[in-house]
Amino acid sequence: xxxxxxxxxxxxxxxxxxxxxxxxxxxxxxxxxxxxxxxxxxxxxxxxxxxxxxxxxxxxxxxxxxxxxxxxxxxxxxxxxxxxxxxxxxxxxxxxxxxxxxxxxxxxxxxxxxxxxxxxxxxxxxxxxxxxxxxxxxxxxxxxxxxxxxxxxxxxxxxxxxxxxxxxxxxxxxxxxxxxxxxxxxxxxxxxxxxxxxxxxxxxxxxxxxxxxxxxxxxxxxxxxxxxxxxxxxxxxxxxxxxxxxxxxxxxxxxxxxxxxxxxxxxxxxxxxxxxxxxxxxxxxxxxxxxxxxxxxxxxxxxxxxxxxxxxxxxxxxxxxxxxxxxxxxxxxxxxxxxxxxxxxxxxxxxxxxxx
Amino acid sequence: xxxxxxxxxxxxxxxxxxxxxxxxxxxxxxxxxxxxxxxxxxxxxxxxxxxxxxxxxxxxxxxxxxxxxxxxxxxxxxxxxxxxxxxxxxxxxxxxxxxxxxxxxxxxxxxxxxxxxxxxxxxxxxxxxxxxxxxxxxxxxxxxxxxxxxxxxxxxxxxxxxxxxxxxxxxxxxxxxxxxxxxxxxxxxxxxxxxxxxxxxxxxxxxxxxxxxxxxxxxxxxxxxxxxxxxxxxxxxxxxxxxxxxxxxxxxxxxxxxxxxxxxxxxxxxxxxxxxxxxxxxxxxxxxxxxxxxxxxxxxxxxxxxxxxxxxxxxxxxxxxxxxxxxxxxxxxxxxxxxxxxxxxxxxxxxxxxxxxxxxxxxxxxxxxxxxxxxxxxxxxxxxxxxxxxxxxxxxxxxxxxxxxxxxxxxxxxxxxxxxxxxxxxxxxxxxxxxxxxxxxxxxxxxxxxxxxxxxxxxxxxxxxxxxxxxxxxx
Numbered sequence: 001x002x003x004x005x006x007x008x009x010x011x012x013x014x015x016x017x018x019x020x021x022x023x024x025x026x027x028x029x030x031x032x033x034x035x036x037x038x039x040x041x042x043x044x045x046x047x048x049x050x051x052x053x054x055x056x057x058x059x060x061x062x063x064x065x066x067x068x069x070x071x072x073x074x075x076x077x078x079x080x081x082x083x084x085x086x087x088x089x090x091x092x093x094x095x096x097x098x099x100x101x102x103x104x105x106x107x108x109x110x111x112x113x114x115x116x117x118x119x120x121x122x123x124x125x126x127x128x129x130x131x132x133x134x135x136x137x138x139x140x141x142x143x144x145x146x147x148x149x150x151x152x153x154x155x156x157x158x159x160x161x162x163x164x165x166x167x168x169x170x171x172x173x174x175x176x177x178x179x180x181x182x183x184x185x186x187x188x189x190x191x192x193x194x195x196x197x198x199x200x201x202x203x204x205x206x207x208x209x210x211x212x213x214x215x216x217x218x219x220x221x222x223x224x225x226x227x228x229x230x231x232x233x234x235x236x237x238x239x240x241x242x243x244x245x246x247x248x249x250x251x252x253x254x255x256x257x258x259x260x261x262x263x264x265x266x267x268x269x270x271x272x273x274x275x276x277x278x279x280x281x282x283x284x285x286x287x288x289x290x291x292x293x294x295x296x297x298x299x300x301x302x303x304x305x306x307x308x309x310x311x312x313x314x315x316x317x318x319x320x321x322x323x324x325x326x327x328x329x330x331x332x333x334x335x336x337x338x339x340x341x342x343x344x345x346x347x348x349x350x351x352x353x354x355x356x
Numbered sequence: 357x358x359x360x361x362x363x364x365x366x367x368x369x370x371x372x373x374x375x376x377x378x379x380x381x382x383x384x385x386x387x388x389x390x391x392x393x394x395x396x397x398x399x400x401x402x403x404x405x406x407x408x409x410x411x412x413x414x415x416x417x418x419x420x421x422x423x424x425x426x427x428x429x430x431x432x433x434x435x436x437x438x439x440x441x442x443x444x445x446x447x448x449x450x451x452x453x454x455x456x457x458x459x460x461x462x463x464x465x466x467x468x469x470x471x472x473x474x475x476x477x478x479x480x481x482x483x484x485x486x487x488x489x490x491x492x493x494x495x496x497x498x499x500x501x502x503x504x505x506x507x508x509x510x511x512x513x514x515x516x517x518x519x520x521x522x523x524x525x526x527x528x529x530x531x532x533x534x535x536x537x538x539x540x541x542x543x544x545x546x547x548x549x550x551x552x553x554x555x556x557x558x559x560x561x562x563x564x565x566x567x568x569x570x571x572x573x574x575x576x577x578x579x580x581x582x583x584x585x586x587x588x589x590x591x592x593x594x595x596x597x598x599x600x601x602x603x604x605x606x607x608x609x610x611x612x613x614x615x616x617x618x619x620x621x622x623x624x625x626x627x628x629x630x631x632x633x634x635x636x637x638x639x640x641x642x643x644x645x646x647x648x649x650x651x652x653x654x655x656x657x658x659x660x661x662x663x664x665x666x667x668x669x670x671x672x673x674x675x676x677x678x679x680x681x682x683x684x685x686x687x688x689x690x691x692x693x694x695x696x697x698x699x700x701x702x703x704x705x706x707x708x709x710x711x712x713x714x715x716x717x718x719x720x721x722x723x724x725x726x727x728x729x730x731x732x733x734x735x736x737x738x739x740x741x742x743x744x745x746x747x748x749x750x751x752x753x754x755x756x757x758x759x760x761x762x763x764x765x766x767x768x769x770x771x772x773x774x775x776x777x778x779x780x781x782x783x784x785x786x787x788x789x790x791x792x793x794x795x796x797x798x799x800x801x802x803x804x805x806x807x808x809x810x811x812x813x814x815x816x817x818x819x820x821x822x823x824x825x826x827x828x829x830x831x
């Protein structure tokens with residue numbers, strides 16, 4: 001497994017590294033193929049959101065704020081939107097072991113686009129929409145740069161969230177556009193609501209924790225909704241669990257991603273996984289196939305017992321001579337396959353594609 | 357489009373006249389000093405000015421500070437006359453603090469405090485007015501006063517080592533107060549003072565307190581010899597009046613009859629302290645009052661709109677309005693309402709004490725050091741700090757002075773909130789406190805990132821998916 005040093009690697013440095021072998025903070029080896037993997041990008045982007053907040057706050061506090069107060073919001077919002085968009089794209093690059101330097105111009109373009117859109121959205125909402133939508137005292141409040149308010153800023157959060165989805169979407173060639181647009185907007189709004197709740201009168205009126213909450217929640221929801229870990233980062237494996245030839249394993253997927261089928265039996269030549277006949281495994285006992293959409297299935301090829309076991313479910317795949325085709329069932333990571341009555345057992349498991 | 361871009365460019369490059377407060381996300385505008393006041397009330401907003409005016413260890417207290425989480429605002433200020441610092445013994449009664457155009461009362465959820473800094477002894481002429489009426493001979497009251505005045509710290513306050521001061525002691529009963537010992541003498545050193553005080557004895561008669569204060573702040577100070585003394589040594593007159601009861605001029609006096617007399621005294625005090633007299637603020641008297649005994653109206657508080665016109669009901673309340681002083685009220689307590697009123701208009705403070713130590717502290721406070729600069733701290737519900745606000749400081753005693761400053765906290769972010777310390781006020785945390793938020797959350801996220809893998813492998817280990825079976829199955 002990973003050493004602590006690997007786990008605590010410097011995020012920025014590793015995000016820019018080309019092919020590495022020792023892992024990073026966003027590390028596919030740390031993300032098993034379980035439902036939990038959907039949270040991984042959430043944690044990653046949340047960490048970035050939090051750090052962006054810390055950087056912006058440090059700039060505000062330590063540097064002389066020579067700009068006009070009305071710029072405070074646009075600086076914070078643009079930095080968060082840009083930082084979170086960058087985190088999403090850089091995180092993907094790290095998971096795919098891409099050289100970020102090689103495609104840095106795309107990364108830069110996506111981040112710049114996000115920042116530009118967030119900036120335009122901020123000024124549109126505060127200077128155009130608010131002026132048109134409100135009148136009298138509300139109009140004065142709406143354009144008051146020092147007023148702490150969600151009412152007059154809600155659109156700023158939504159538009160900035162949308163921008164943070166649009167930048168990575170462009171880089172991903174508009175794949176998953178719905179997730180990016182809706183997820184990005186939702187993330188911005190969720191961040192705004194977190195910011196509001198943490199600074200709201202009666203809940204502390206504290207814009208310190210509110211700022212941290214903004215970055216954290218925005219980043220987390222963005223990572224959760226906009227870009228989940230695709231299955232193509234994983235490959236299916238068959239692994240022997242029984243005593244004889246324990247831990248032998250073979251990958252199901254072809255290197256080029258084309259559909260493929262692997263055979264298990266005691267035939268000594270040409271099969272993908274050999275298991276001894278004395279364990280009641282027949283010459284061609286079982287095959288596991290993967291189609292072009294990376295769906296896995298097991299097929300029983302012998303009259304001997306062949307069973308797939310999973311939680312509260314047991315499927316018999318023994319060959320039925322009356323049927324023209326063998327019985328088959330879909331496989332999920334963690335399924336066990338029993339071959340014969342000799343205690344031979346296989347496990348189907350999804351592992352990171354780079355697992356050797 | 358061009359106009360819009362121009363506006364954006366101006367916003368980026370132009371913070372106007374606002375000054376950023378270091379270690380915060382707050383900006384302040386240039387303070388506005390109200391014209392036509394005698395003293396310039398200078399609110400500190402510039403770090404360089406703070407460095408020049410205050411001790412290095414107090415630098416962080418000098419700059420404005422807004423703690424929105426705790427609803428607190430702090431401003432450092434100094435009073436100046438002709439460009440030089442004008443030290444004063446200010447407390448919260450002497451400065452009115454306004455927030456968003458409303459004067460804060462310092463009660464309920466609001467709290468106001470004036471914290472003095474950099475004490476210094478100023479040349480002063482202390483005029484002690486000691487009650488010599490018959491009642492002072494009862495319950496060893498005069499002895500308590502004598503012992504209190506002879507306490508080393510009180511003597512030290514009246515005669516500090518490094519500055520020239522003088523003390524004149526009067527006793528009052530009927531009519532004009534008489535100098536202690538029968539001859540007017542400005543006591544210039546501790547030995548003379550102790551000698552005089554040791555010989556102080558009660559006299560006989562009524563208690564013409566108001567007349568005594570009127571004399572000490574008027575006719576007495578106008579004497580040429582006293583004027584010369586004040587001018588020669590640049591002394592400021594400070595009147596300290598002590599009584600054990602009420603202003604009582606005749607046997608039939610009631611509490612209510614004092615209202616008109618008190619109004620007359622207050623008008624006189626207002627006049628002698630008014631800028632319109634043209635008297636140098638340094639020569640204007642301040643009046644401190646000390647009551648020996650327990651207060652008759654312990655729950656008395658000055659009316660909000662208190663001026664110099666006092667009604668009998670305001671002074672005595674409903675209960676004591678028509679009660680006689682002689683033989684009745686004077687036995688119940690002392691007229692703390694009058695004393696407070698006099699001190700308020702007289703620019704001093706009022707103390708009511710029952711024992712020697714308490715009296716000693718009161719005298720010491722009356723002869724307190726003056727301070728170079730002050731902090732005005734106030735607390736309001738944090739709701740009122742959620743947009744730019746104007747804070748106004750107005751001097752209501754000693755002289756006139758007023759200034760205000762517009763404060764602009766950021767609408768988006770705050771520095772770490774202050775931590776509550778002794779005294780109930782919060783202290784600014786260093787910015788590194790951000791790590792207390794940043795590191796635990798980042799650590800949690802890191803842990804959560806690896807928790808999935810940890811749980812997954814633990815589960816596999818528990819369900820025997822990792823270990824090799826111990827042998828072939830027995831069929």
